[in-house]
Amino acid sequence: MLHHTVLRVVAKLLVPVILLFAFYVQFHGDYSPGGGFQAGVIFAAGIILYALIFGLDDTMQAVPPGVLKILSASGVLLYAGVGIETLLLGGNYLDYDFLAHEPTHGQHLGIFLVELGVGVTVASTMLLLYYAFAGREQGQ
Amino acid sequence: MNLDSVIDILLLAFMAVIAIAIVRIRDLFGIAMLFSIFSLLSAGVFTVMDAADVAFTEAAVGAGISTILMLATLTRTARKEKPSNSKNPAVALIVVFVTGALLVFGTSDLPRFGDPQAPVHQHVAPRYIEESPKEIGIPNMVTSVLASYRGYDTLGETTVIFTAGIAVMALLGMRRSRRREDDEEID
Numbered sequence: 001m002l003h004h005t006v007l008r009v010v011a012k013l014l015v016p017v018i019l020l021f022a023f024y025v026q027f028h029g030d031y032s033p034g035g036g037f038q039a040g041v042i043f044a045a046g047i048i049l050y051a052l053i054f055g056l057d058d059t060m061q062a063v064p065p066g067v068l069k070i071l072s073a074s075g076v077l078l079y080a081g082v083g084i085e086t087l088l089l090g091g092n093y094l095d096y097d098f099l100a101h102e103p104t105h106g107q108h109l110g111i112f113l114v115e116l117g118v119g120v121t122v123a124s125t126m127l128l129l130y131y132a133f134a135g136r137e138q139g140q
Numbered sequence: 141m142n143l144d145s146v147i148d149i150l151l152l153a154f155m156a157v158i159a160i161a162i163v164r165i166r167d168l169f170g171i172a173m174l175f176s177i178f179s180l181l182s183a184g185v186f187t188v189m190d191a192a193d194v195a196f197t198e199a200a201v202g203a204g205i206s207t208i209l210m211l212a213t214l215t216r217t218a219r220k221e222k223p224s225n226s227k228n229p230a231v232a233l234i235v236v237f238v239t240g241a242l243l244v245f246g247t248s249d250l251p252r253f254g255d256p257q258a259p260v261h262q263h264v265a266p267r268y269i270e271e272s273p274k275e276i277g278i279p280n281m282v283t284s285v286l287a288s289y290r291g292y293d294t295l296g297e298t299t300v301i302f303t304a305g306i307a308v309m310a311l312l313g314m315r316r317s318r319r320r321e322d323d324e325e326i327d
Contacts, residue, residue, distance in 0.1 A: 025196075030278045033192035035286065037297075041200040048208055065314050076302045079295050094291040104277035111278065111287040118298050125305035126205055132312040133212035 004053065011053045018046035026119045030108070036115035040122025048130050056134055065131050068124040075121030082113050147188050155181050166221040168214055176207040189253070193282045 026039030051059035083094040091098035096110025158178045162171050179202030186195035226232060251258035268285055276284040286294050 029283050030280055032280060033196050033282070035193070035283055038193075038196050038200050041197075041205050045200065045204050045208075048205075052208075069309075072302055072305055076295075076298050079298055083291075083295070094288075094295070096288060096291075103275070107276045107284075107288055108278070111276070111283060114287050114291065114294070115283070118294065121298050121302055125301050128305050128314075129209060129308050130212060131314060132308050133209060133216070135314060 007053050011049055015046050015050050018049065019043060022046060022123075026115065027112075029115055030111065036118030036120075037122050039115075040119040040124075041126060043119070043123040044126035044130070047127055051130065051134065056131070060131065060135075063127065065128060068128050068131075071120050072124040072128060073121075075117040075119070075124065078117035078120070079114050082110055082117070086110070144188055148185065151181050151185050151188070155185075166223070168217075168219055168221055169211070171221075172207055172210040172214060175210065176203045179203040179206075193280075 022039045022043035025034035025042060026036060029035035029039070047059065047063055050062075082096070082099075086095050086098050087093055089098040094110070094114075096107045097103040099106035099109045155178060158174050158181070162174050162178070165171060165174075179198055183195040183199040183203065186192075186198055255261070268281060268289065272278070272281055272284045272289075276288055278284050
């Protein structure tokens with residue numbers, strides 16, 4: 001895929017915007033439609049667009065599968081960890097009221113962390129799925 | 141007829157045409173692209189119904205990622221669907237018609253769209269609408285429900301995605317990373 005000049009230029013312009021939009025959807029999910037799930041999918045889609053045009057090998061060097069495996073587990077761990085933290089602070093599991101002095105502040109913090117966990121897991125798992133499917137296509 | 145229903149009818153008509161096209165054609169690449177368009181149209185329907193979060197998810201997942209995954213799978217399989225060799229297409233047609241008729245019959249009992257007296261709007265929804273600005277303090281109620289009131293469910297969904305990733309990796313593996321190739325060359 002070396003000669004698609006238009007595709008390469010457009011992708012180079014678009015990929016950063018897509019990744020930035022993913023972060024916007026992630027962290028603005030409290031105020032507008034969106035949240036961790038959508039943001040993770042958009043982030044993965046941006047990187048997959050890069051992989052489609054610039055090749056899987058370069059993408060795997062930039063975003064190594066080993067790191068993705070760790071991230072994919074740590075997102076779930078972050079989510080479950082917030083629950084454990086609220087247990088330790090004296091509340092019920094995933095009862096964010098106890099995360100801060102003010103219940104609504106606790107809810108803000110809890111939702112932020114939980115959505116971050118969802119986003120990290122979704123983005124890295126989608127990328128791992130793509131790597132697993134697309135990686136087998138070459139020469140096997 | 142107001143504009144909303146015109147858009148609804150247009151979108152649903154397009155969806156029906158695409159569904160029939162998906163059944164008729166044998167080119168799997170074309171089918172994958174039509175599935176993507178189908179998802180995008182249903183995202184449009186959700187937008188008309190003011191379900192912005194659902195539309196967002198449908199557009200990103202249905203039209204985006206799952207199309208790419210289907211195309212990636214297609215590179216591993218045949219490009220054309222085999223002609224079906226079912227001996228009795230009439231039976232299949234009857235089953236489809238009976239199921240469809242039952243579903244249409246079922247909708248006759250549903251409350252009208254947006255009816256405030258519908259059971260689904262009488263159960264926990266009023267409490268979320270009235271209390272969540274005080275309890276959670278977040279303008280987007282969908283996020284409040286998903287991440288806080290229904291936090292267990294979202295934890296479960298995240299675990300499902302994680303488990304699916306593990307399952308795919310256990311089945312397909314990660315063989316083609318560059319480091320492995322270099323190792324093979326050295327060997």
